[in-house]
Amino acid sequence: MEINILAFGQIEEIIGKDSFTLSDVRDTEALKSKLSDLYPEMNRIPYSISVNKNIINGNHTLENGDEVALLPPFSGG
Amino acid sequence: MSQENLENRYHRQMILKSFGKTGQAKLAQAKVLVIGAGGLGCPALQYLVAAGVGTIGIVDNDVVSLTNLHRQILFSESDLSKPKATTAAAKLTALNSEVKLNVYNEKITTANALEIISNYDVVLDCTDNFESRYLINDACALLDKPLVYAAVLKYEGQTAVFNFKNKEEVERINYRDLFPNPVDAAHSVSCNEAGVLGVLPGIMGVLQTTETLKIITGIGEVLSNKLLVYNALNSSFNTFNLTKNSDSQKAMPQNNEEFKNYDYELYCNSLLSFEITTETLTEMIDKKLTIIDVRNPDEQPEAVDLSTFKMPLLELENLFESQVTSSQVVFICQTGKRSLKAVELLKNNYSGHTFYSLKGGVLAWNEFKNKTNEHSQKEKSIY
Numbered sequence: 430m431e432i433n434i435l436a437f438g439q440i441e442e443i444i445g446k447d448s449f450t451l452s453d454v455r456d457t458e459a460l461k462s463k464l465s466d467l468y469p470e471m472n473r474i475p476y477s478i479s480v481n482k483n484i485i486n487g488n489h490t491l492e493n494g495d496e497v498a499l500l501p502p503f504s505g506g
Numbered sequence: 507m508s509q510e511n512l513e514n515r516y517h518r519q520m521i522l523k524s525f526g527k528t529g530q531a532k533l534a535q536a537k538v539l540v541i542g543a544g545g546l547g548c549p550a551l552q553y554l555v556a557a558g559v560g561t562i563g564i565v566d567n568d569v570v571s572l573t574n575l576h577r578q579i580l581f582s583e584s585d586l587s588k589p590k591a592t593t594a595a596a597k598l599t600a601l602n603s604e605v606k607l608n609v610y611n612e613k614i615t616t617a618n619a620l621e622i623i624s625n626y627d628v629v630l631d632c633t634d635n636f637e638s639r640y641l642i643n644d645a646c647a648l649l650d651k652p653l654v655y656a657a658v659l660k661y662e663g664q665t666a667v668f669n670f671k672n673k674e675e676v677e678r679i680n681y682r683d684l685f686p687n688p689v690d691a692a693h694s695v696s697c698n699e700a701g702v703l704g705v706l707p708g709i710m711g712v713l714q715t716t717e718t719l720k721i722i723t724g725i726g727e728v729l730s731n732k733l734l735v736y737n738a739l740n741s742s743f744n745t746f747n748l749t750k751n752s753d754s755q756k757a758m759p760q761n762n763e764e765f766k767n768y769d770y771e772l773y774c775n776s777l778l779s780f781e782i783t784t785e786t787l788t789e790m791i792d793k794k795l796t797i798i799d800v801r802n803p804d805e806q807p808e809a810v811d812l813s814t815f816k817m818p819l820l821e822l823e824n825l826f827e828s829q830v831t832s833s834q835v836v837f838i839c840q841t842g843k844r845s846l847k848a849v850e851l852l853k854n855n856y857s858g859h860t861f862y863s864l865k866g867g868v869l870a871w872n873e874f875k876n877k878t879n880e881h882s883q884k885e886k887s888i889y
Binding site for chain 1: 542659707746748751
């Protein structure tokens with residue numbers, strides 16, 4: 430299975446692109462863990478996760494073709 | 507202003523279907539508070555004033571600087587070093603003398619927030635730091651005031667309306683539902699450090715005013731329970747649906763008294779997240795790691811079984827750049843206080859490094875080493 434990931438804010442910079450795909454991540458906890466292995470800098474940024482445009486709380490099962498967005502807070506004004 | 511002038515002035519919006527004279531009358535009655543007269547606040551204020559909002563409060567304790575002028579479009583070169591709130595009010599009065607402007611040349615704090623906000627119907631968060639954002643959110647949640655939020659960084663902006671629900675919605679969502687945890691000090695970057703395209707806060711500030719006008723007049727559907735993200739580079743608007751996060755609600759002050767005693771500075775800017783324990787340091791030592799002792803050269807004792815670079819705190823900034831290449835850096839000192847200072851000194855200037863501070867310092871490390879050494883001695887004597 431494959432999920433599509435959109436990266437925003439500082440996360441886009443850490444990853445180096447604004448969208449990419451990952452396979453074999455069954456839920457959002459597994460995704461977070463995979464991302465922190467691939468990009469250790471992400472451990473230090475809290476971010477919200479949306480699955481198919483809905484921001485989720487807690488763990489969420491992922492299915493083939495899901496679109497996941499990684500949304501860090503920022504404070505500039 | 508005469509009735510004829512009034513109708514002329516707002517004619518183009520009063521002829522709009524569903525806005526009309528009623529919408530204009532609602533604006534004239536409304537009281538809106540804009541916290542922060544910077545990149546977001548300037549354009550938001552200009553359109554609020556131009557649209558004929560009756561009373562507008564402006565909160566800002568900062569003064570105009572040259573680096574503000576590329577985006578804070580109410581100010582000009584002759585305003586440098588002048589207070590933003592007062593200066594903005596003078597320009598806005600020239601734009602529309604009918605609007606009543608209340609100037610607060612002060613920072614929003616737990617001491618003044620509830621009192622100020624309670625005088626208004628809608629609040630715009632146009633600030634530039636997490637401390638103020640959590641503070642304003644909590645105050646608005648306690649007072650049940652709609653909060654129009656926006657934030658920008660580099661080429662990207664976010665906006666949302668909190669503590670408000672459209673007819674069919676059941677819950678009031680707030681900032682803590684979206685971001686339950688503040689960014690730790692290491693990654694809390696501001697526009698001062700990271701930069702921002704001048705037009706970006708303009709777009710986001712105008713979106714804030716748009717939502718405010720909708721809240722007041724009742725036209726359209728307010729951006730409540732949603733987060734809108736705009737990216738200037740790829741011209742994308744993405745909207746995300748928000749949900750209530752029960753855990754985050756527990757972290758916020760539950761009443762006015764708790765709010766007044768809440769330490770937002772500590773909550774948002776704590777350096778404590780940089781601290782590592784002696785056990786963690788042991789696990790990290792095998793990896794590529796630089797350990798820097800920031801004590802003065804004559805300070806004793808030496809750290810047991812630990813190879814360190816010596817860079818006294820006062821010379822740290824001079825020595826660091828030329829001597830340290832590894833990405834992971836642990837600072838140590840006698841008790842763990844100066845090492846936190848070292849993190850604070852360097853964290854914003856060296857984004858390629860991850861900094862840590864050893865909790866308890868050399869004293870805690872040596873005690874830990876002596877214990878583990880004793881333990882292994884005992885084990886040896888058993889076998």
